[in-house]
Amino acid sequence: MNNIIYLDAAATALKPESVITAEMNFLRDEYANSGRGICPRAAAVDASIAKARQKVANFIGAESTEQIIFTSGATDGLNRVVHLVSALPKFQSKKPIVAVSDLDHHSARLPWMESGAGIVIWQLGETFNYDMSKVPVADVVVITAMSNVLGLPINVTDLIKAVRKKNPDALVIVDAAQYVVHNQIIAKDWDADFICFSGHKIGADTGVGVMYMKSPDDFFPDKFGGGMVNKITGAMSCTLNVAPDKFEAGTLPITQIIGLHKAIDYLSEHRPNLDLIKYLYDRLSKISRIKIITSRNAAMLTFYIEGMHVLDFGAIVGARGVCLRVGNMCAGWLHNLLGLSGTVRISVGTWNTMDDVRKAADIIEEAVK
Ligand SMILES: Cc1ncc(COP(=O)(O)O)c(C=O)c1O
Numbered sequence: 001m002n003n004i005i006y007l008d009a010a011a012t013a014l015k016p017e018s019v020i021t022a023e024m025n026f027l028r029d030e031y032a033n034s035g036r037g038i039c040p041r042a043a044a045v046d047a048s049i050a051k052a053r054q055k056v057a058n059f060i061g062a063e064s065t066e067q068i069i070f071t072s073g074a075t076d077g078l079n080r081v082v083h084l085v086s087a088l089p090k091f092q093s094k095k096p097i098v099a100v101s102d103l104d105h106h107s108a109r110l111p112w113m114e115s116g117a118g119i120v121i122w123q124l125g126e127t128f129n130y131d132m133s134k135v136p137v138a139d140v141v142v143i144t145a146m147s148n149v150l151g152l153p154i155n156v157t158d159l160i161k162a163v164r165k166k167n168p169d170a171l172v173i174v175d176a177a178q179y180v181v182h183n184q185i186i187a188k189d190w191d192a193d194f195i196c197f198s199g200h201k202i203g204a205d206t207g208v209g210v211m212y213m214k215s216p217d218d219f220f221p222d223k224f225g226g227g228m229v230n231k232i233t234g235a236m237s238c239t240l241n242v243a244p245d246k247f248e249a250g251t252l253p254i255t256q257i258i259g260l261h262k263a264i265d266y267l268s269e270h271r272p273n274l275d276l277i278k279y280l281y282d283r284l285s286k287i288s289r290i291k292i293i294t295s296r297n298a299a300m301l302t303f304y305i306e307g308m309h310v311l312d313f314g315a316i317v318g319a320r321g322v323c324l325r326v327g328n329m330c331a332g333w334l335h336n337l338l339g340l341s342g343t344v345r346i347s348v349g350t351w352n353t354m355d356d357v358r359k360a361a362d363i364i365e366e367a368v369k
Contacts, residue, residue: 004321005356009272009349010148010178010300011325013203016266016350019259023205026258034254035227035245045254052261053244056210059264060195061186066243069211070252074177075107077196077211080247081173082111083222084194084213085140099138101130102333103147108175109333112142124337130159135166143172143192145179149331149343150293151277151300153183156190164191177201182271182299187212199256203263203350208256216243225249270350276357277301280346283361289368293338300347305368310342316367322360 006014026048032041034049053065062068071077085096097118100109113119120138125131128150130143141163146153156179160172173194176185180197187195192214199208213219221228221240228249230239240246274297281296284303292303305313314326325345328335335341348357 004323005352005360007322007324007346007348007352007356007360009181009352010151010201010345010347012200012206013181013349014351015205015259016203016263018262018266019203019205022262023255023259026255031255034252048258048261049252049254052257055261055264059185059268060180060210060212061184061188062212063188066216067187067213069213069216069244069247070257071196071209071211072207072253073198073200073209074105074175074196075198075209077194077209078107078173078175079111080211080222081194081196082115082117084219085171086115086117087220087222088218091139096139097137098140098142099136100142101144102337103128103130103144103150104142104331104333105144105148105175105177106330106332107177108142108144108173112140128334128337130154132159132162135162138167138170140171140173141167143174145174145176145185146183146299147331147334148178148300149302149329149334149345151178151298151302151347152295153179153299156192157186160191178299181267182274187214199260199263202260202267204260205253205256208253208260211247213243213247216247219247221246221249223247223249226251266350272299272348272350273352274299274348276348276352276354277346279354280357280361284364287365287368290364293340293343300345302343302345304340304343308368310344313344313367317360317363320363320367322363324360 032045034045053068056068057065095117098112099120099122101122120136122136123131123134145156171193174192176195176197181201195212197210200206228241228246230241232238278296280301284290285292289306290303294302310326327342
């Protein structure tokens with residue numbers, strides 16, 4: 001891997017060979033558009049998309065493929081949800097009240113802030129978990145299933161139950177961008193209205209993501225164009241296809257969807273080895289200048305260094321081949337809450353070995369000595 005130690009899986013995962021091969025084969029030998037033709041090659045593409053959609057539905061425990069909408073990523077899905085929900089008749093005269101938390105990635109909260117919705121903050125408890133005694137009153141609740149700074153999965157089923165107890169009609173949106181890498185999503189048990197994640201963090205290509213919709217028939221599309229129309233009925237009227245087509249106007253990221261299928265196959269067999277994080281935790285917690293803010297059993301290791309700017313640290317270890325993340329990780333609210341302008345985050349993927357983290361720990365020790 002060009003002599004680098006890639007420890008930035010939470011930003012984006014390296015790709016399994018099977019994903020690369022599937023995409024290359026498709027681009028070279030099998031390429032055509034989907035939903036557009038009846039020649040055998042086009043039909044084969046449609047079949048591949050259908051299989052990939054079924055794969056995603058099984059992977060996240062959805063009830064039907066109609067609930068699986070391909071997006072360009074978690075951010076795209078989280079923005080689209082805002083448009084879909086805001087277009088509901090009940091929010092035409094009064095904008096929704098949306099509950100967010102300081103665990104949120106910028107992609108989960110900013111779209112709502114920009115929509116003009118009312119925002120309430122779901123306070124976190126002492127361990128930076130959702131405080132179950134402070135479930136807010138809201139029309140929409142945004143849940144971050146795993147913070148991209150703290151790396152601990154929340155109990156989504158229990159949280160959603162608590163939300164629905166207080167707000168029976170609330171729509172619940174789950175940002176599962178980090179959760180999906182390490183944990184099983186079970187959409188039918190969670191009872192979330194929307195679940196969004198990106199393909200690239202689970203070993204697929206960039207440009208593809210998933211938006212699960214519990215009840216697609218309850219929503220009017222947010223995007224319009226080819227592939228979604230059932231019949232043009234007049235100069236200004238048409239009928240629409242049913243979901244998922246209704247929500248997938250335009251050409252899909254076909255190559256990336258084919259890669260996503262393979263990425264899920266791979267991830268289902270190989271999850272990242274979190275013992276590597278425990279090893280780093282044990283080594284780095286012995287260095288007094290390093291202040292770890294994550295727990296030993298988290299999916300990532302996040303810390304700051306007393307007396308050293310995280311950008312300097314990142315540049316020093318980066319020059320020695322250790323690729324990790326420094327900054328606020330697009331989680332500015334959590335960093336404000338922690339009173340930190342930035343942190344260092346180490347995250348591992350399926351390609352990482354004990355040898356990688358041993359070497360990285362040596363380099364980090366030298367950098368902060
Ligand atoms: C928790 C969380 N939500 C959303 C996103 C946004 O994902 P993407 O940039 O792939 O759209 C990320 C990416 O880092 C994330 O960690």
